[in-house]
Amino acid sequence: MQLTFINGSPRGAKGNTARLMDNFVRGFLETPGASCAVEYVAKHRTDLAGLKKIFYASENVIIGFPLYVDAMPGSVKEFLDVLIPPPQGAAVPALGFMSQCGFPETGHLRFVERYLEKYTKRLGASYLGSIMKGGGEGLHMQPKFLVDKFENGLHSLGKKFGETGRLDKDDLDRFAYPEQLTPEQIGGLLPYVNTRLWDEWMKENGALERSFDRPYRQ
Amino acid sequence: MKILILNGNPDASDTGLDDYIAELGTQLAESGNDAELVTLREKKIRPCTGCFGCWIKTPGTCSIPDDAIELAGRYLAADVVILASPLVNGYLSSLLKNAIDRNIPIIHPYLEAVDGEVHHLKRYDRYPEIGILLQREPSTDEEDIEIVTDLFKRMIINMRTTLKFLEFTDKPAPEVAHAVNIH
Numbered sequence: 001m002q003l004t005f006i007n008g009s010p011r012g013a014k015g016n017t018a019r020l021m022d023n024f025v026r027g028f029l030e031t032p033g034a035s036c037a038v039e040y041v042a043k044h045r046t047d048l049a050g051l052k053k054i055f056y057a058s059e060n061v062i063i064g065f066p067l068y069v070d071a072m073p074g075s076v077k078e079f080l081d082v083l084i085p086p087p088q089g090a091a092v093p094a095l096g097f098m099s100q101c102g103f104p105e106t107g108h109l110r111f112v113e114r115y116l117e118k119y120t121k122r123l124g125a126s127y128l129g130s131i132m133k134g135g136g137e138g139l140h141m142q143p144k145f146l147v148d149k150f151e152n153g154l155h156s157l158g159k160k161f162g163e164t165g166r167l168d169k170d171d172l173d174r175f176a177y178p179e180q181l182t183p184e185q186i187g188g189l190l191p192y193v194n195t196r197l198w199d200e201w202m203k204e205n206g207a208l209e210r211s212f213d214r215p216y217r218q
Numbered sequence: 219m220k221i222l223i224l225n226g227n228p229d230a231s232d233t234g235l236d237d238y239i240a241e242l243g244t245q246l247a248e249s250g251n252d253a254e255l256v257t258l259r260e261k262k263i264r265p266c267t268g269c270f271g272c273w274i275k276t277p278g279t280c281s282i283p284d285d286a287i288e289l290a291g292r293y294l295a296a297d298v299v300i301l302a303s304p305l306v307n308g309y310l311s312s313l314l315k316n317a318i319d320r321n322i323p324i325i326h327p328y329l330e331a332v333d334g335e336v337h338h339l340k341r342y343d344r345y346p347e348i349g350i351l352l353q354r355e356p357s358t359d360e361e362d363i364e365i366v367t368d369l370f371k372r373m374i375i376n377m378r379t380t381l382k383f384l385e386f387t388d389k390p391a392p393e394v395a396h397a398v399n400i401h
């Protein structure tokens with residue numbers, strides 16, 4: 001089975017989306033006969049027509065991106081808009097998506113997911129499903145057992161996709177956990193994220209004391 | 219009121235939305251507002267690169283030196299910001315989405331609970347209310363409107379503000395001006 005993974009992360013191969021993609025693709029390629037090409041929207045930004053050609057030459061496509069202000073990044077919307085209408089007489093590949101967000105709950109991604117399913121219908125493609133996952137930021141500071149669970153989950157989704165050509169709804173739901181957090185979970189998590197992740201990054205850049213700067217006057 | 223209208227129409231040859239916005243701007247000015255129009259396709263606003271510079275290097279200011287820097291100031295100075303776009307394949311234009319993506323310096327990276335969910339903290343005390351003005355495309359159906367309305371409602375939560383209205387350009391401009399003027 002052939003797959004083209006189109007990674008729409010503005011951070012390209014160094015982003016969190018790439019980390020999800022890499023584990024998924026690793027599982028996918030374990031099936032004999034599976035082949036996968038990886039393309040980056042950021043690299044094709046001045047040649048979206050070229051990426052469109054690659055898209056329509058594919059049998060299966062998964063488009064991955066990080067959640068930006070509740071939807072796909074503007075640069076990914078540019079690409080989605082280029083794909084419609086399909087070239088005259090072209091076969092439309094089966095289409096799925098992968099998205100992750102820094103917020104810990106996967107629930108943030110369910111709104112854009114509805115859009116993506118409708119978009120796929122608009123394109124006239126058959127919908128493979130969407131791999132959605134919260135907590136995609138700050139993996140480096142998470143305990144090893146959680147990172148392993150995350151990476152193993154993607155690996156088995158990829159492996160099963162290679163074997164069956166399908167993304168199973170129950171598997172996707174299981175991988176998406178947690179959909180929401182309880183107030184207690186949020187209360188326990190946030191001070192940790194704010195001090196260990198954001199403060200540390202600001203400190204590394206000598207910016208912690210300017211954390212609350214308001215450069216614009218109101 | 220100080221009103222900023224961001225015109226996200228990418229296509230200069232399709233003047234429908236531009237004409238509508240010009241009329242809306244006139245209506246708003248005539249009812250005593252300070253209305254400013256910005257045509258985004260005439261601005262240089264590159265896509266967000268996800269570098270986090272605006273959160274961890276120069277807090278509150280984007281690292282990409284283009285027109286988005288100044289636009290964030292105008293956004294914060296307004297009482298109401300109207301985001302106007304044609305629906306393009308069921309969502310807003312990439313032109314407007316890129317401008318919205320570049321506006322995240324106005325919030326803080328810290329996370330806090332908002333109505334039982336995790337969202338980012340406010341960097342400023344107040345943010346403009348948001349009005350959404352959309353132009354239907356021939357294929358627009360009820361499902362598209364539900365999806366896009368929900369996406370905007372989510373965006374409003376993350377921009378730490380409130381939605382003043384969501385209207386389509388089939389409603390006459392004076393009626394939309396009225397929706398803006400209601401407190």
